[in-house]
Amino acid sequence: MSVELAGRRLDVDLLARELGNWRTSSRSGPAYQGLADGLRMLIVDGRLPVGAQLPSERALADALRVSRTTVTAAYTQMREDGYLKGRQGARSTTALPVAAPAPTPKLAGTAVAKLAGTAVANLAGRAVANLAAATLAAPVAAVAQAFEEAAAQVTPYLHDIGIELVGVRPLREAIAERYCARGLPTEPDEIMVTTGALHAIGLILATYTQPGDRVLVEQPTYHGALAAMATKGVRPVPVAMTPDGWDLDAIDAAVRQLSPNLAYLIPDNHNPTGMTLPPAGRRRLAQIIAETRTRTIIDETITDMWLDEMVPPPFAASMAARRDLVLTVGSMSKSYWGGLRIGWIRGERNALATIGAMRPAVDMGTPIVEQLAAASLLGLADDVLPDRRDTLRVRRALLLALLDQHLPDWRPDLSKGGMSLWVRLPAPMSTALSAAASRMGLEIPPGPRFGVDGTLERFIRVPYTLPEEQLTEAVELLARAWRSVTGTGAVGVEFAAVVV
Incomplete structure (x- = not known):
């Protein structure tokens, strides 16, 4: 639900509630990165309107019970990424980046270089894969x-x-x-x-x-x-x-x-x-x-x-x-x-x-x-719909196999229809996962988007509507994003070091 506005200034208590359990992002990095990720995802999801004024650094620090240094660093990170306009010490307004400058990180290995490349591509607005829309291409x-x-x-x-x-x-x-x-x-x-x-x-x-x-x-x-x-x-x-x-x-x-x-x-x-x-x-x-x-x-x-x-x-x-x-x-x-x-x-x-x-x-x-x-x-329903259901059955089976291979600790609810799996995560880190995936070029909405008041952090929706090759690539990226927020696996740790 969108945060209420008064003169396009965001109420600090409502903003704190919208952020929910943002601290889960900081488990694989500094606290300010988790806060920046949480604010950025609220903007990307449309839950914070573009052009609205964020609370002062001191006010948000008090509401979240963190140091002012943490909020200052988060705001600075968001300005660098193009999600805030304004100078330090003054009221900043939310924004969406038109294009992000390509960073020049010191890479550690071929795998990290490839992942950093996808992150740069995503910041420039070119998503590598999309799990945000649960719908098929046309017949x-x-x-x-x-x-x-x-x-x-x-x-x-x-x-x-x-x-x-x-x-x-x-x-x-x-x-x-x-x-x-x-x-x-x-x-x-x-x-x-x-x-x-x-x-x-x-x-x-x-x-x-x-x-x-x-x-x-x-x-x-x-x-x-x-x-x-x-x-x-x-x-x-x-x-x-x-x-x-x-x-x-x-x-x-x-x-x-x-x-x-x-x-x-x-x-x-x-x-x-x-x-x-x-x-x-x-x-x-x-x-x-x-x-x-x-x-x-x-x-x-x-x-x-x-x-x-x-x-x-x-x-x-x-x-x-x-x-x-x-x-x-x-x-x-x-x-x-x-x-x-x-x-x-x-x-x-x-x-x-x-x-x-x-x-x-x-x-x-x-x-x-x-x-x-x-x-x-x-x-033409009798000619079109059976083939589309067959396609979904095949892709659902593939997605289940991919999750079992790459993310065996995840627990998808088995259903008898629809176009996606509702998956229970081992830890309440859905928003952090969504933010990390977005940086890698994979768009997938966090669980709280499907609920009220910032709940459902332990869940994420994974559609099985993409063609097989794209679905395979998307799940591989999703697994890398999960490793990056949980700090498990060499690729995840290295990528976190590069992006942060």
Whole structure:
């Protein structure tokens, strides 16, 4: 969640809370490096806005209970790396480096030279590998065919103004048919097309919440939804998931005690854990929602990406009563292509009318050609999706083998679907690991990004969506980063000496 601002000055107590357990970075180096890493990752993650003033060195030192020398050295390191602007002794403002000057470290061996090279490349903005996005490349032939068909179909729409606040009829019909086939009778006018799933979530938040309202979420959960909540000024109320899945008793208690204005849940191929709520759990959750009258967003963005067992029918089908409380969000991004920014909301007509009345204040609809292409792709689902699931199965097996080879102490949760592994680390050092990996050219978000209030330091999400060669390279870099923050292994120690 973003730190609150007052005149674009960061509150020192809130900043200290956002930093969380930053000291884990200093286990393989000086304390100031751990603090600099923690602040830098907050800026990179967007949790500290660019251009905001950091607290004074003395104030931050008091809040963190460290020496002022430690804070001064951390600020100096960040200025040298381009993440702060300003001079020592004055208020500094956060920044993102345009390009970092190449350092000239004294290298110790070929392996260290190679690692230092990747660090320099990353500081210049050229990531070697990316484990930040859990999504596949497009099925090229199918997407190209869909756009060709869309171009041939768009002519009738050119005679109108081209603004479709609910979506073109062919796409809404295709989405409705998809729900009917999965066991949830749906009419086209129970669908609103959006510009991606995150846009759909934002529209619902804008319609049904006010700043300061509570929204119940799983912990961990999709970090994009948490960012959307932070933008709207709402307060996520986390309910921790267990190794076995959802703690429905805890959800029931939280809803009854805190009366959240909204709930946001991912019951299918959960992001980031890959778990799916079984039918009995769906019925219990539906009962909780109905009894407490809690309006709930059900995120089905990754529903198609089941790997071991087909997911149950849509959650809304479990609602024997008060189906009007459930707003189901879907998307083309995970199933087909992230570049196709098409999502939707499936809900009762009155709910969609309420959202539709607010929508012109946010946007004027979703591009028509992309909608027509999406409709064509949905018609190819039986040809496209099995191959994509097969690809994910192969890459999941490879990732598990790579982790077993390079990081045998890590404990991935075994799930039956999704696009990533949620991995338990031997020590709560996720933020430090993410920072070290970033310096080596590997982008991977730390565990706390998927939770509330800086928790989840013992976890990290590792997608298995990259091609095999890239995934292998990424895990090798991840292992080097882990050795660098834990001080284990010759390569990790040498690299830490070079970078620091």
